[in-house]
Amino acid sequence: MADIVFLAMMVITVGGAILALEASEVVYAAVALAGSLFGVAALFFLLNAPFVGAFQIIVYVGAVAVLILFTVMLVGQEHLIKEVSFSLGKLAGALTAVAIGIALIAAFAASRLAEISEPLGTATYLQIGQLISTQFAPALQVMALVLAASVVGALTLAKIEGEEDKT
Amino acid sequence: MLFAIGIYGLLVKKNALRLLFAVEIMINAANLNFVAFNQYLWNNAVGQTFVLFSIALAAAEAAVVLAIILVAFRLRRGIDVSELKSLEG
Numbered sequence: 001m002a003d004i005v006f007l008a009m010m011v012i013t014v015g016g017a018i019l020a021l022e023a024s025e026v027v028y029a030a031v032a033l034a035g036s037l038f039g040v041a042a043l044f045f046l047l048n049a050p051f052v053g054a055f056q057i058i059v060y061v062g063a064v065a066v067l068i069l070f071t072v073m074l075v076g077q078e079h080l081i082k083e084v085s086f087s088l089g090k091l092a093g094a095l096t097a098v099a100i101g102i103a104l105i106a107a108f109a110a111s112r113l114a115e116i117s118e119p120l121g122t123a124t125y126l127q128i129g130q131l132i133s134t135q136f137a138p139a140l141q142v143m144a145l146v147l148a149a150s151v152v153g154a155l156t157l158a159k160i161e162g163e164e165d166k167t
Numbered sequence: 168m169l170f171a172i173g174i175y176g177l178l179v180k181k182n183a184l185r186l187l188f189a190v191e192i193m194i195n196a197a198n199l200n201f202v203a204f205n206q207y208l209w210n211n212a213v214g215q216t217f218v219l220f221s222i223a224l225a226a227a228e229a230a231v232v233l234a235i236i237l238v239a240f241r242l243r244r245g246i247d248v249s250e251l252k253s254l255e256g
Contacts (some may be wrong), residue, residue, distance in 0.1 A: 127212035150227035154234035
């Protein structure tokens with residue numbers, strides 16, 4: 001049962017990822033990316049990490065995907081977004097991707113990870129909360145600063161340009 | 168299971184055409200590996216906590232990149248990266 005669900009989620013995730021990069025229309029690509037992110041969230045649930053899965057759905061499927069969709073619609077005009085048409089670059093990209101993939105598989109085969117079949121145990125909400133509020137408390141505060149700075153920066157970028165447009 | 172996740176990482180880094188999408192997908196692949204390895208190799212919550220931070224960072228990054236894309240579009244009427252030559256020194 002879990003294997004079937006896992007396979008389906010892998011198909012959704014990988015297919016969505018490929019579609020997000022290869023779809024002809026950018027809007028479709030954005031929707032495919034949202035589907036792919038949702039698949040990743042489902043994989044988190046399958047990995048007994050429901051907290052991370054819920055977080056993924058809230059942040060990615062809820063916020064980032066909508067943000068991307070809005071940007072795509074604002075920018076609009078698909079014809080302005082030119083694909084890289086020369087085949088040499090595409091070939092080089094594909095070759096690099098295959099090389100990285102072979103390297104990853106080789107690294108996996110060289111390790112003894114395949115012998116591990118059972119998870120050691122799952123993290124509880126309590127553990128996550130304790131870690132965030134003790135060991136990772138400085139990181140949490142830095143993260144808050146980074147988030148605030150990025151939001152302010154994004155707003156500033158958009159706002160200055162908007163005022164120039166009015167004049 | 169982990170092998171399939173490795174293949175996922177392989178398939179994911181396929182194409183850098185749509186840069187932001189590609190970056191988001193790669194971040195997600197890394198997050199997935201964080202959780203999976205944490206689940207199977209160590210019995211603690213550090214991996215999941217790390218992924219929480221990583222997701223938050225990725226969201227901030229996406230917001231900034233989208234703002235930059237909007238500004239670039241307003242300035243140049245296009246978001247083809249190869250046309251943004253004015254950034255070159």
